[in-house]
Amino acid sequence: MITLFEMTALLMFLIILYIYIGYPLILILLQFLLPKKKINKKEIFPEVSLLISCFNEEAVINEKLENALAVDYPRDKLEIIVISDASTDRTDEIVREFEDKGVQLIRQDKNLGKTCGLNLAVPIAKGEIIVFSDANAIYMPDAIRKLVRNFYDEEVGYVVGEARYRDRKESPASQSESAYWELEMALKKMESNIHSVVGGDGAIYAIRRELYEELKPADINDFVNPLQIILKGYRGVYETEAICYEESAGQFKKEFKRKIRIINRSFSGLLRVVGVLNPLKTGFFSLEIISHKLLRWLAPVFMIILTVISFGLSMLNIEIFQWSSLLIGMFFILSYIGYLFSEKYNVWRVFYYPYYFMLVSFAALIGISRSLRGEVQTTWSTIRITDEENAGQHRSAKAFIHISFIILLCLIIKTVGMFTANDQLTEKVFFWISGMIILYGYFGYPAVLNLLVKYYKKPVQTGEITPDIILLVCAYNEEDIIREKIQNSLDLDYPSEKLKIIIASDGSTDRTNAIVSEYKGEKLILVNYAERRGKVSVINNTVPQLESDIIVFSDANTMYQKDAIKKLVRNFNDPSVGAVSADVILHSEETTFGRSESLYYLYERWIQEKESDYGSLIGADGGMYAIRRELFVPPSANIILDDFVISMNVVKNGKRLVYEKDAIGHERSSSSPNAEYLRKSRVIAGAIQSVMQNEGVPSIKQKGVFFCYVSHKFIRWMIPVLLLVLLSTSLRLTIMTGELFYLIALIAQITFYLLAFLDLFIAKKYRIRLTSIPFYFCMVNGAALYGIYKGILNKQPVTWRKFSREGGN
Structure with missing residues (x-):
C-alpha cells in the first residue's frame, strides 16, 4: 500500500x-530541432471592424x-463599434459624443x-477582419496594421497581439501578474x-469575419472562438509587433476574482470544443492545449x-517525503507571509510570488x-469597478486560510520532530509559544x-477651550434610563x-x-429612525448632518460628571490630538463577579493611560469619547x-487618541453573568470582524501604535x-x-479552572x-472564544441588544 502511495506521489510530482518546467523546455528544444513555421506577411488594407466591448x-x-x-489605418x-452590455453609468453617453466621428x-x-x-455585433459588422478589444486596451498607432498583415497568409485564421501592462511595477500584485504574463x-x-498560439487575448486579437461562429452566452469568446477556428484547419499566430497597453487588476483579490471567471468559462468552453484535444484532428496543437x-x-x-501523500508518508519516517x-x-509559509502583507506593503518578491502562485492555483480549483x-x-464587471463584496464569504475564506496555515504549521513542526527524532517537538513548541x-x-x-513611557512620554498640551460640541446619544428602547440621561446632559x-x-x-x-x-x-433634538437599522448605521446617517x-x-x-465635557475637550487644544476617551467607572458590586470586573477595568485603565502617554491608546470607551468632526470616517x-x-480610524489618519482620566462617567455594569457573557462575546465578535475587514487596524508603518494594537488587543483576543x-x-x-514540570503546569491549570x-x-x-x-x-475568555466563532462565521447581528456596556475594551 505504501508503494502505491509513493508511486502516486512520484506521478503527481512529475x-x-x-x-x-518540462513543457516550456520542450518548446525551447523544438525551436532548434524544427524549422520555424513561416507566415506570409504583407501590408494589406482590408476593411476592418474594431469591436470594443x-x-x-x-x-x-x-x-x-x-x-x-488615432490609429494608423485608412479611416475609410x-x-x-462599441458594444455596451447595458451599462448603468455614463459610458453610453460618452460614446454618443463620438457618433459624428x-x-x-x-x-x-x-x-x-x-x-x-459580440453575437449581436459581428453579423452587422462590415469588415472582412474583426478586431476584438477591451475598453481599457490602448493600441500603439500601428497595432491594427501589424495584426492585419498576417491575414495575407491564407492559412491564418486568427492573430493575437501582445498586451503589455503599463502599471507593472506599481504594486506587488501588478509585479506578480506582469511576471506571469511575461512567461505567457x-x-x-x-x-x-x-x-x-493557444487562445486569443480579449485586449487585442483579430479573426477572419467568416470564421466567427455564434457562441453560447457562457463561452469566453477569445478562447472558444480560436479553438473553433483551429478545428476548421486554420492556424493562429502571435504578432509580437502588434502592441497594446492596459492596466493589471492591481490588487490580489481583484486578480483572484478575474482568474476564477476566466478559468471557469474557459474550462467550460474547452469541454464544448473537446475535439481540439484529439491529435488526429489538430496535430501538435492538441499537445499545446x-x-x-x-x-x-x-x-x-x-x-x-x-x-497530502507527502505529509502522510513523512509520518511513517520515510526520509524523502520528510524532505x-x-x-x-x-x-x-512564504505564501502565507505574502498573503498577510503583500496587499498593503511592498514586501520582497520571495513572499508575494509564491502567494500569487497559490492564488492563481486556488482560483483554478474554484473555477473548474x-x-x-x-x-x-456569463456576465462580467470591469476590475475598475469597486463593487460591494460578499463580506461573509470573504470572512469565511480568510478564516479558512488562517486555519489551514495553523494545521500546516503543526504538520511541519511534527515532521521536523520526527526528522530529528524528537517526537514531542510539536507539543513542546506549542506549549512554550x-x-x-x-x-x-x-x-x-x-x-x-511602562518602560517605554519612561523614555518616550508624549505629554498632551491641554488648554481651557470651549469649541462647539454635539453630544450624540444613540438609543434603542431606553425608556428606563433616557430621562435620567437627558437631565444629566x-x-x-x-x-x-x-x-x-x-x-x-434606532x-x-x-x-x-x-x-x-x-x-x-x-x-435638544430628536432624530427618529422609524426602522431599526443598527447603531453604526444610525451614526453614519446622523454624523454628516x-x-x-x-x-x-x-x-x-x-x-x-458635571465637568466631564470640559475635561474631555481641553485635550483638543493640542493639534496632534484627534480623539479623546474618558474614564467610565463601573458600578457592579451587586453582581457575583463585580469586584473582579472592577479590578479588571482598573488594570485596563492603567494600560490605557500608559498607551496614551506613549502615543495613542487602542480603542475608545463607547460610553464617552470625542473626536474632531472632520476626522470622522464612516x-x-x-x-x-x-x-x-x-x-x-482617527489614529490611522495620523492623529492621537488620548485618555482623559479626569473626564469621568458612571455606568451600571451587567447584572448577571449571562448578560456579561453575551456582551463580551459581542465585543470580541466585533473585534474579529474589524480585523477581517481591515477596519480600525493601524498600519504596520505606525510602529508604536501597531505594537500596542498587537500586544494589547490582538493577542488578548x-x-x-x-x-x-x-x-x-x-x-x-x-x-x-x-x-x-509539565505535570505541575497541568495541575495548576486544572486547579485554576476547578476554582x-x-x-x-x-x-x-x-x-x-x-x-x-x-x-x-474564565467567563471573559469563554465569551471571547464564542465571540471568535461568531466573528469568523459572521454570526453576530449588527443591531445591538440592551447591555449595560457597549465599549470596546
Missing part, C-alpha cells in the same frame, strides 16, 4: 514538473475612443454578458512558431494530492469546480509599556450656547421617543464595534485559543514524557476572590 467603463472609454480614432477602411454604439437592453453582445508571452511566441491550459488548470489537484514535506511547507457543477459565469504569549499579553506588555457644566444634545433613536418601540419629545427644543467642531459619542446609560454598515473602529493549546499540550506532554467552577455554586452566598477571579477570567 506531472507538476512537466507543467511548469464594455460595461460601465466611463473612466476609460473616452481615452479608448480617442486612441481608436476602419469601422469602430463615425463611432457606432450597440447597446444591449439587459446585462447579458460580453459574448451575447514567451510560451505564446514559441507555440506560434511551431503550430498555433493539454499542456498549456488543461494540465495547468488541474495543477492544484495534483498539488493537493502530492501534499519534500519541509519544502512544501516552506513554500506555503464551479464549471463541473454547471455554474458558469502559547504559554509565553499568554504571559506576555497579561504581564509582559504592561511592563514593556442638560446639567453639564459647559456653555449652553456651545452644546447641543442629539438623541438618535427604531425604538417603547416610550423612548415620547420621553425625549418632552425635552425637545433648540438645545452635524456641524459642530467636536462630536461626543455617548451610551444612553452613561451618566457624566465605518462599514455591518460593523459591530463602532466605537473601536471610529476612534481607531487570541488568548482563549492559546489557553486551550496550553492545556492540551500540558496534558499530552505529561503523558508522553512524565516530566514533573472557577466552584464559584458557580458558592458565589451567591460568599464572595471569595480565590474563586471569583478565576471565574471572571
Whole structure:
C-alpha cells in the first residue's frame, strides 16, 4: 500500500514538473530541432471592424475612443463599434459624443454578458477582419496594421497581439501578474512558431469575419472562438509587433476574482470544443492545449494530492517525503507571509510570488469546480469597478486560510520532530509559544509599556477651550434610563450656547421617543429612525448632518460628571490630538463577579493611560469619547464595534487618541453573568470582524501604535485559543514524557479552572476572590472564544441588544 502511495506521489510530482518546467523546455528544444513555421506577411488594407466591448467603463472609454480614432489605418477602411452590455453609468453617453466621428454604439437592453453582445455585433459588422478589444486596451498607432498583415497568409485564421501592462511595477500584485504574463508571452511566441498560439487575448486579437461562429452566452469568446477556428484547419499566430497597453487588476483579490471567471468559462468552453484535444484532428496543437491550459488548470489537484501523500508518508519516517514535506511547507509559509502583507506593503518578491502562485492555483480549483457543477459565469464587471463584496464569504475564506496555515504549521513542526527524532517537538513548541504569549499579553506588555513611557512620554498640551460640541446619544428602547440621561446632559457644566444634545433613536418601540419629545427644543433634538437599522448605521446617517467642531459619542446609560465635557475637550487644544476617551467607572458590586470586573477595568485603565502617554491608546470607551468632526470616517454598515473602529480610524489618519482620566462617567455594569457573557462575546465578535475587514487596524508603518494594537488587543483576543493549546499540550506532554514540570503546569491549570467552577455554586452566598477571579477570567475568555466563532462565521447581528456596556475594551 505504501508503494502505491509513493508511486502516486512520484506521478503527481512529475506531472507538476512537466507543467511548469518540462513543457516550456520542450518548446525551447523544438525551436532548434524544427524549422520555424513561416507566415506570409504583407501590408494589406482590408476593411476592418474594431469591436470594443464594455460595461460601465466611463473612466476609460473616452481615452479608448480617442486612441481608436488615432490609429494608423485608412479611416475609410476602419469601422469602430462599441458594444455596451447595458451599462448603468455614463459610458453610453460618452460614446454618443463620438457618433459624428463615425463611432457606432450597440447597446444591449439587459446585462447579458460580453459574448451575447459580440453575437449581436459581428453579423452587422462590415469588415472582412474583426478586431476584438477591451475598453481599457490602448493600441500603439500601428497595432491594427501589424495584426492585419498576417491575414495575407491564407492559412491564418486568427492573430493575437501582445498586451503589455503599463502599471507593472506599481504594486506587488501588478509585479506578480506582469511576471506571469511575461512567461505567457514567451510560451505564446514559441507555440506560434511551431503550430498555433493557444487562445486569443480579449485586449487585442483579430479573426477572419467568416470564421466567427455564434457562441453560447457562457463561452469566453477569445478562447472558444480560436479553438473553433483551429478545428476548421486554420492556424493562429502571435504578432509580437502588434502592441497594446492596459492596466493589471492591481490588487490580489481583484486578480483572484478575474482568474476564477476566466478559468471557469474557459474550462467550460474547452469541454464544448473537446475535439481540439484529439491529435488526429489538430496535430501538435492538441499537445499545446493539454499542456498549456488543461494540465495547468488541474495543477492544484495534483498539488493537493502530492501534499497530502507527502505529509502522510513523512509520518511513517520515510526520509524523502520528510524532505519534500519541509519544502512544501516552506513554500506555503512564504505564501502565507505574502498573503498577510503583500496587499498593503511592498514586501520582497520571495513572499508575494509564491502567494500569487497559490492564488492563481486556488482560483483554478474554484473555477473548474464551479464549471463541473454547471455554474458558469456569463456576465462580467470591469476590475475598475469597486463593487460591494460578499463580506461573509470573504470572512469565511480568510478564516479558512488562517486555519489551514495553523494545521500546516503543526504538520511541519511534527515532521521536523520526527526528522530529528524528537517526537514531542510539536507539543513542546506549542506549549512554550502559547504559554509565553499568554504571559506576555497579561504581564509582559504592561511592563514593556511602562518602560517605554519612561523614555518616550508624549505629554498632551491641554488648554481651557470651549469649541462647539454635539453630544450624540444613540438609543434603542431606553425608556428606563433616557430621562435620567437627558437631565444629566442638560446639567453639564459647559456653555449652553456651545452644546447641543442629539438623541438618535434606532427604531425604538417603547416610550423612548415620547420621553425625549418632552425635552425637545433648540438645545435638544430628536432624530427618529422609524426602522431599526443598527447603531453604526444610525451614526453614519446622523454624523454628516452635524456641524459642530467636536462630536461626543455617548451610551444612553452613561451618566457624566458635571465637568466631564470640559475635561474631555481641553485635550483638543493640542493639534496632534484627534480623539479623546474618558474614564467610565463601573458600578457592579451587586453582581457575583463585580469586584473582579472592577479590578479588571482598573488594570485596563492603567494600560490605557500608559498607551496614551506613549502615543495613542487602542480603542475608545463607547460610553464617552470625542473626536474632531472632520476626522470622522464612516465605518462599514455591518460593523459591530463602532466605537473601536471610529476612534481607531482617527489614529490611522495620523492623529492621537488620548485618555482623559479626569473626564469621568458612571455606568451600571451587567447584572448577571449571562448578560456579561453575551456582551463580551459581542465585543470580541466585533473585534474579529474589524480585523477581517481591515477596519480600525493601524498600519504596520505606525510602529508604536501597531505594537500596542498587537500586544494589547490582538493577542488578548487570541488568548482563549492559546489557553486551550496550553492545556492540551500540558496534558499530552505529561503523558508522553512524565516530566514533573509539565505535570505541575497541568495541575495548576486544572486547579485554576476547578476554582472557577466552584464559584458557580458558592458565589451567591460568599464572595471569595480565590474563586471569583478565576471565574471572571474564565467567563471573559469563554465569551471571547464564542465571540471568535461568531466573528469568523459572521454570526453576530449588527443591531445591538440592551447591555449595560457597549465599549470596546
